[in-house]
Amino acid sequence: MLFKKASEYLSRKKDFSDSTELHVPRDAIAATSRVEESQVLLSDPLSMRIVMDKPETGDVNSKDKPEGPADTASVLRKVQSRIDDFEALDRNAEACLDLVTFREPVDMSTVVETLRNYGVAIFPSVLGEDRLERISRQYEDMIENGAQFAYKVDAREDSTANSFGVWIEREGLPSERFDEVHALFASETISQITREIFAGQAFDFNSALYAQWTDHTSVPASGTLHWDKQLTLKSWLYVTDGGEGCGAMRAGVGSNKWLRYAREDAMFDGVPLRKIDNSVREEDVPVISTGGPAGTFFLFLTDTAHGAQPVAPGKRRNIIRAQSRPHRVHEWAKWASGL
Numbered sequence: 001m002l003f004k005k006a007s008e009y010l011s012r013k014k015d016f017s018d019s020t021e022l023h024v025p026r027d028a029i030a031a032t033s034r035v036e037e038s039q040v041l042l043s044d045p046l047s048m049r050i051v052m053d054k055p056e057t058g059d060v061n062s063k064d065k066p067e068g069p070a071d072t073a074s075v076l077r078k079v080q081s082r083i084d085d086f087e088a089l090d091r092n093a094e095a096c097l098d099l100v101t102f103r104e105p106v107d108m109s110t111v112v113e114t115l116r117n118y119g120v121a122i123f124p125s126v127l128g129e130d131r132l133e134r135i136s137r138q139y140e141d142m143i144e145n146g147a148q149f150a151y152k153v154d155a156r157e158d159s160t161a162n163s164f165g166v167w168i169e170r171e172g173l174p175s176e177r178f179d180e181v182h183a184l185f186a187s188e189t190i191s192q193i194t195r196e197i198f199a200g201q202a203f204d205f206n207s208a209l210y211a212q213w214t215d216h217t218s219v220p221a222s223g224t225l226h227w228d229k230q231l232t233l234k235s236w237l238y239v240t241d242g243g244e245g246c247g248a249m250r251a252g253v254g255s256n257k258w259l260r261y262a263r264e265d266a267m268f269d270g271v272p273l274r275k276i277d278n279s280v281r282e283e284d285v286p287v288i289s290t291g292g293p294a295g296t297f298f299l300f301l302t303d304t305a306h307g308a309q310p311v312a313p314g315k316r317r318n319i320i321r322a323q324s325r326p327h328r329v330h331e332w333a334k335w336a337s338g339l
């Protein structure tokens, strides 16, 4: 029922009104949300895991920020110290995974610093049983019926990638029918983190949703280690098991510290989009798996080297993700793709 050929999805014209009403637990109803109130009906599922900083320490940018460097030598020292930090990183994958994994509640400022330093922050089993069950059903609904309101369908069932996905504008996704999807991806917690990460830049907040499954493949889409030409902060949920053999995304912990220079230089130098080499050699980065049990969520900056893992026979990767991107990056990419 869930996994059909893309042509079947595309030919379907099912009306939203014929969907089965989902049960909404009363205690899950949020009083208010500062993020797009009309879209978010349930409480923020991340609020128990990422603790908002207290008002007096709320501005993570205010904490002992050094003055901007005034001369060439100090600029180069600052750049070098970031690269030295990366070089000094313990390459042991287990140690790297520990640095970026939060199983217990954590301050938001720690999450922001982790993203800046290491590029990825993982929250295993962030959704409890009830909410996971509900978002799973909504994921199935997106896969089954999403093509009719998607702006792009990614049907690769007959290719080596063996996957199917739908790209949907978050604002176009019905709020009641997909309340759990909205609660997670329009999370006020993620919104605040995104504001800190993109410090002062205008950006689209988790505007594009992508629901995708990947069946058995040894050549997954985007499997080669790379950084994204357009800087993006991704919110990512493993709807089902994202563990061994389930195609979880790999991340090169800390590689964003130097790869961001490669991206910014390409922008600065006006390199045509198609000519930018965004590949990363496997031996150059300490690589971890972002995967975890069903309901595992992670945030990641796409300057970090990343790539999908193969999906083993009998396994399947089911994910929903969303992306936030500064307007200036999007504007540049439009321009650079026409060069």
Ligand SMILES: [Fe+2]
Pocket: 222, 226, 227, 228, 302, 306
């Ligand atoms: Fe990518």
